[in-house]
Amino acid sequence: MLELSVVIVAGLRLDALKLCLANLKVSTANPAECVVVLCNATKEVKAWVHAEAEAWKTEEDLPHRLVVYSPRGKPDVYECYNYGVDKAKAKVVCLTNDDMVFCQDWDEYTLPLVGEKTLMTGVVAEPGVVPVSPMNISFDVGRTPAEFDVEKFKGVVEATRRAEIEESKQGWYMPLLVHRADFIEAGGYPVSPPFPHPNDVTFFTEWVKAGNALAHSLDIVVYHFQRLSQRPKSRLWWGYEYRDGYINLIDGATSDLDFDGVMEDGFPQTYEYIYVDGDVLEEFEHDGIDDVFMRLFDAVGPGQVLDIEFDDLCTKINTFRGASDDDRYGKLLATLYGTPDRLKHMGFTSGWLQAELLAAGFETTELNIGHIHQFKLTARKPF
Numbered sequence: 001m002l003e004l005s006v007v008i009v010a011g012l013r014l015d016a017l018k019l020c021l022a023n024l025k026v027s028t029a030n031p032a033e034c035v036v037v038l039c040n041a042t043k044e045v046k047a048w049v050h051a052e053a054e055a056w057k058t059e060e061d062l063p064h065r066l067v068v069y070s071p072r073g074k075p076d077v078y079e080c081y082n083y084g085v086d087k088a089k090a091k092v093v094c095l096t097n098d099d100m101v102f103c104q105d106w107d108e109y110t111l112p113l114v115g116e117k118t119l120m121t122g123v124v125a126e127p128g129v130v131p132v133s134p135m136n137i138s139f140d141v142g143r144t145p146a147e148f149d150v151e152k153f154k155g156v157v158e159a160t161r162r163a164e165i166e167e168s169k170q171g172w173y174m175p176l177l178v179h180r181a182d183f184i185e186a187g188g189y190p191v192s193p194p195f196p197h198p199n200d201v202t203f204f205t206e207w208v209k210a211g212n213a214l215a216h217s218l219d220i221v222v223y224h225f226q227r228l229s230q231r232p233k234s235r236l237w238w239g240y241e242y243r244d245g246y247i248n249l250i251d252g253a254t255s256d257l258d259f260d261g262v263m264e265d266g267f268p269q270t271y272e273y274i275y276v277d278g279d280v281l282e283e284f285e286h287d288g289i290d291d292v293f294m295r296l297f298d299a300v301g302p303g304q305v306l307d308i309e310f311d312d313l314c315t316k317i318n319t320f321r322g323a324s325d326d327d328r329y330g331k332l333l334a335t336l337y338g339t340p341d342r343l344k345h346m347g348f349t350s351g352w353l354q355a356e357l358l359a360a361g362f363e364t365t366e367l368n369i370g371h372i373h374q375f376k377l378t379a380r381k382p383f
Contacts, residue, residue: 002065003030004107005088005180009080010098011041014048016225017098019145021052021066029108031063036098037084038070039077046070078199082188088180096175099225101148103157110177110217113165118213119204120177121168122220125156135170141223148223157221168214173200175222186210198376274300278310281348289353293360297381306362306379310348350375 006024010017017036024034036049053066071083085093092114094107106122114120126132127140139156142148186207190199208214276296281289296306354364354377362379 001031002033002090003092004028004032004111005035005085005090005093006032007035007037007081007084007088007093007095008098009037009039009077009084010049011039011045013099014042014045015145017045017049019148020096020098020100021049023101025056025062025064027102027104027106028064029105030111032107033089034064034066035084035088036066036068037080037087038068039075039080041070076191078189079191082191085180085183085188091180092177093180093183094175094177096222097224099145100175101153101223102175103153103161103221106220106222109163109219110165113217114177114179115213116179117182117211118178118215119207120165120215120217121173122175122217122222123160124173124222124224125153125160126224126226128226136224143225145225148225153223156223160218161221162218164218166216166218168216170204170214175220177217182212186212274304274306276306276308278308278348281308281310289348289356290359293356293362297360297362300381302381302383304381306357307376308353308379309376310353350377353377 006028008017008020010020021034021036024032036053038046038049041049049066049068053068056062056064056066067087069083069087071080075083081095085095092111096102110120110122123137124135125137125139125141127143128138132138137156137160139152141152141156186203189203204214274296281292300306357364357377357379361381363382364379365377
């Protein structure tokens with residue numbers, strides 16, 4: 001009898017998915033099904049995972065099974081998680097990324113303790129490809145599946161793992177375990193605004209408002225590679241630096257975007273997401289931002305999304321409160337204004353930035369608080 005359904009959204013990174021499933025096959029103690037929902041999957045991923053599902057059926061004494069679904073159309077990542085939960089057969093579901101590795105017997109202690117109306121998360125270690133949340137552990141045991149150091153990960157597990165459940169005041173990311181019926185009754189993840197807006201945070205907030213509980217298992221320890229799980233296939237970078245997984249539009253040999261945000265023919269419709277670097281926005285200062293957003297609005301097509309990261313002025317100023325003179329003048333001013341060779345402006349207030357986007361014609365989302373004073377919001381051109 002199936003005790004657990006593990007829902008995984010995958011499609012872009014075959015190496016990550018291979019490691020994820022190989023790990024779950026040997027590390028999961030209770031009979032489980034792994035539900036893989038394909039999202040914008042490559043032909044290579046599709047072929048391999050379907051063949052792997054057939055191989056699991058012929059493996060003797062394997063208590064687990066692997067099922068694969070390909071939703072019709074082009075569903076959002078959050079839609080795919082909701083789809084996977086709907087298809088799951090077990091009473092309890094675990095939602096996870098395809099670039100996570102679990103500790104041995106991760107479910108043995110925790111699964112029986114997942115109560116009704118309770119959402120349970122675990123301990124996450126990350127290498128620091130992007131800043132690691134204070135809620136997670138910063139420890140690098142490999143930044144790709146090929147670099148993954150099993151022995152180092154075991155060391156992290158031994159140092160942090162405890163058979164203990166804590167009450168939690170904040171839901172955080174994945175993995176998360178919850179009764180399938182409770183997740184469905186709560187409406188699942190919101191699907192608008194689109195990914196990469198953090199609709200999981202919205203879900204956690206509404207979950208608590210409805211009187212449900214959050215818990216944290218110190219017995220579940222996972223490693224998250226960061227930036228290897230399901231990412232939009234088509235994403236442009238509007239900023240100074242080239243970043244892996246993005247196509248640079250400024251200061252690059254192939255750039256066809258001027259610094260003021262003008263593209264002669266607009267952004268190609270194949271690119272669903274355009275990342276906007278807040279440092280670039282600050283170069284235009286407040287008087288020029290409205291013009292930049294109008295130009296960007298003209299450049300994007302219906303449904304295309306700006307994914308904007310920026311520093312919030314109000315939060316920056318709050319960092320000064322209670323600080324010593326040494327910290328205020330030695331560290332925090334550099335955070336606010338930059339350094340002599342890389343001056344920064346004061347940033348924006350989130351309300352002002354959202355108002356400018358609305359004035360330009362975009363649909364804006366709620367603010368996502370990132371690391372320290374970093375904020376993100378998405379803005380979509382209406383269809």
